[in-house]
Amino acid sequence: MKVFILLSVLSLIAGEYDYGYRVDNQLLKSFNDVGERSCCEECIAYTNCQSVNYNKNNYSCELNYQHISGPGKAIHAEYVYMDRSHCFSLASCSERFCNLSCNANEKCALTSTNQPACIITECNPTSTIPDITPKHVRREVGLSWWLWCTVPPTTSIQLFTCDTDGQWVNHYSSCVCWYGTYLDGNYCTKCPAGKHLPYYNKVGYSSCIDCPSGHYTPGPGYGWCYKCTLGSYQSSPGRSYCDLCPSGSYSIDEAATSCIACPAGQHSPISGSTSCIDCPEGHYTSAPGHGNCIPCPAGYWQNHIGQTTCNPCQVGKYNDAVGKKNCKHCKEGTFSDSEGAASCKKCPLFTYQDQTGQSFCKSCVIALSEGSTSC
Template sequence: MRVVEANKQFELQGLESLKGSSAQNLKKKLFVIHVVIAGLTLLSGVSGEYTKYYRLDARILRNFSDVGEQTCCKECTAYTNCQSVNYNMFNHSCELNYVHVSGLTGKNGHQEYVYMDKAHCSSLFTSCPNMCNLTCAANQKCETTSNNFHICFTTGTKCWFGTYLNGDVCTKCPAGKHLPHIGSAGSGSCISCPAGYYTSDPGRGWCSICPVGHYQSSSGQSSCQPCSAGTYINVEGATSCKKCPAGKYSETPGQTGCSNCPEGYYQSSSGQSSCQPCPAGRYVNVEGATSCMLCPLYTYQPSSGATSCDSCMNAYSEGSTSCTKCDHSDVIPDIVPRNVRREIGRSSWFWCTIPPTPSRQLYTCNTDGQWVKHYSECQCWYGTYLNGDVCTECPAGKHLPHIGRAGSGSCISCSAGYYTSDPGRGWCSICPVGHYQSSSGQTSCQPCPAGTYINVEGATSCKKCPAGKYSETPGQTGCLNCPVGYYQSSSGQSSCQPCPAGTYINVEGATSCKKCPAGKYSETPGQTGCSNCPEGYYQTSSGQSSCQPCPAGRYVNVEGATSCMLCPWFTYQPSSGKTYCAPCMLADSEGSTSCSLF
C-alpha cells in the first residue's frame, strides 16, 4: 500500500527528529506517531483500494504537514481537462491547482501544474507512475488502485466554471452571465455581469471589464458600448461616459479623451463633437477657446475661422467685417506700382517715373476712396538733394534727414562720434564701443589704440588704461589686470613688466613690486613669492636675488637665516656655507677655523 510506504517514511523522519530526547519524551512522541500511522492506515482501509494519491483527511494533515505534502499528488480527471492536486500548507488540505496553460490564474500550491489537455496527461506517467489514463463519464472520476489498476467511479458531476448541471449535462451559462464556481447545478447558478462588465460568449467563468472609451450602464450584458461623439472615458469598467468640457470636442465614438478646439474655432458648450468657426469680425489665436474676441478698433476681419484681424484706418468700431479702400496704385500715372496699404486714411510713398529722378511722391487714400497726392512735384528722398532735374546723393561723411531739399549745401556733416560710410544716407551711424571719432564729416570710426579703451557708443576719444592694467590690442572696450608676478606703474600701457629679481608680487593689478625680506631671495624676474635662504646661508638685507654662505668659523642649521652663529668652544669649521661645527679639543675660542696647536 502507498499509504503504508508514506507512513514508514514519515516514521523514519520522526525518529530522526527525536535524537537526543529523553527516554520519557521519546516514548510519548513514538506513541503519537503510531497513532497517526494507525489513522493513515485506517484511512487507507476506509478508502478501499486507493493509494496515497487519494485525498487525505485535513485533520491529520494539519498536524503533519510534510505527510500532506508527500501524499497529495497530480491526478488527471476525466471531467473536462487535466488538473493537478497539491497540498495547501495554509489550510492543510489537498486542492486543485488552478494555474492553467489556458491563461487562468489563481491558487498556485507549490507552483506545480500540468497541461490542461488530455494529449499531455500521458507525460505525467514518468513522474507519477500511477497516473490514471482512462476516459470516464462526465460524472465519474479516474483513480488508481494499490495494484496499479485504473478504475472509473461516480463522484457526482463537477461541472466546470461557466457551466451548470442540467440533468446529466453540463450546460453553458448564456452570454451576459458568468459562473465563477465548479460543481454548480441549475440555471439559477449563473450570475449576471454587473454594470461596467460583460461576457460576449456563453460558458464564461468570469466577466470581462469594459475597456477605456467604452461603457455599460446595465447588468447582464454581452457587450460594452462606445462612448458617443462628444463624450469620453479614460478608465476601465465605466458605467457611463463624461462630456467633453467647453473648448474641447471628440469627433468619433469610443474616445478616451477630448481634443482642444484649434485656433480660429471655439466651443461654448460641453459634450460636443465639433467646434464652431469664429464669425466674421471676430478671431481667436489660442487652442481650446470657449469664445472668440472682437476685432479691435482700426482692424477688421471679413472671413470666419480667423486667428487675427487686418489693419484698417477707417474701421471705427470693434468687430468690423469690412474696410473701404482705394484702387490699386497702378491706376495712378507717373509712379512705379508697389504693394501698399489701400485703406482710407492710409498714406504711402510711390517711386516717381518722371523727373526729378530718383524721387518719390506721397499719396493718401481719402474718405471717398480716391488717391490724393501731397506734393505738386515728386520729392528727392532722404540723403539726396535736387541738382537740376536729378536727385543727387550726399557724399559719405554727410547726411540729409529731410526730403525735397535742393543744392549740395543741404547735406550735413556727421558730428564727432558719428559717421556715414556710404553716400546718400539720411542719417549718420554711431561709432561702436571700442572705437571713436574725434572729427566731424568722417566716413569711419577709429579703433582705440593699445593701452586705451572705450565702453560707450559715440565716443570722441578713448580712455587710458590705469596703472596696474593694460590693453594689448586696439579696439578694446576694457583693460586687463596685470597678472601676478607683473606690475605696471604707468597709465596707458599695452603690457606689464615682470618684477625684477629680489622682488615679488602675489596679487593682480599691481602698480609696484615688494622686496624680498631679509633671510629670503628671488633669483629670477616675475616671481609671485620669495624663497628662504637654505641652511648654511644667510641674507641680512631685503630685496636680494641670492644668499651669502656662512664664513669659516660660523654655521647656521635653519632656513631663512639673517645671520650665522660662531662655532662654540672646542669646535671649529674651516669651510664656508656649513650647517655645523666639528669637535676639536684644541679649539679654545669661539669661531675657530682650524684644529691645531699652532
C-alpha cells in the same frame, strides 16, 4: 471770377464740408505737404477713415476714424473739415470738370485753383529718368506737385519738377532729393562718406552735413550717421570710420569721441577693448594706460591681483626670477642681509649657517670653506 467758379464747384459736391472747423481726438493718421484733394484721396484709401481735417495754412492732413457732425466739431479758422462721402464726391468732381486731352502718360486733374491740367502719371517708356512710377509722384503741396524716386539713386538721378498749375516742365528749380543726397546742379548726388543729409528736401540742399564726432558713415548716400560701437571712438567730425581703442584703453559708451586709459594696476592687451583686466599675481602697472602688465623684477614679489607695485623680498629671502608671487628662503650655508635680494650670499670663512631663511651667519673658530652648514 475764380472765386465764383471755386464756390460753384464746391456747391455741387455732396457730403459734409465745413470751412473753419475740425474734429479733435479722432486721429487715425496724418500727412504733411499734401493738397486738399490729396488729403481726401488718402481718406478714401483707408477703410477706417471717416473724415478729414485739412490745414490750409501748412498743407497738413489728418485722417479721422470718426465722422462727427454739428456741435461735435471745434472751431479752427485754418482748417477745413470734410467727411468721407464728400471726399468721394470731390474725386468724381475732379474727373467731371477735367476735360483736357492729355498724353498717354498723363491724366487730367484739377489744380488747387480748380484749373484743369495734365499731370504725368508714369514715365514715358523712352524716358531717360529711371525708377519713377505713378505712386511716387509727390503729393500736392499748395499749388505744386513734386516727384521723387522709388529707390535712392545709385550715383545720381535726374528729376523733373512742375509749375504752379501742376503741369510738368523740363526744368529743375524744385527738385526733391532723396535723403542722403544733395542737389548738385540738375542732379541729386549722393553725400560722400563721412557726411549725411537726414531728410527729403523740396528745394534741394547744395551740401551735406558732416557726421559729428563719435559717428560715421561707411560709404556715400547715407541719410543718417552710425554711432561708433563699444570699444571704438572717433574724435573728428566728417569721418567714414571709427578707430578701435588702442591697447591700454577702453570704451564703454556708444558714439565715444575718446577712449579711457586703463587705471594703474590694470591693463588691456588688445585694441577695441570695452573693459580692462586686473594685473595677475607677480605683475603690476604703476601708471595708467598700459597694454600689458609688468613682471615683478628679481628680488620682488606680489601675491595679489590688480596691484600698482611689487614688494621686496625680506631679509633671509630672495627671488632669482621675474614675475613671482612669493620669495624663497635662503638655503643652509647662505644668507641675505638686505631687502630685495635676487640671490643669497655664501657664509664666509670662519662662519656657517645650519638653518634656512637667515640674514646672518654664525661664527666658527675653525676656518671652514665658504657656505658651510656646520662648524
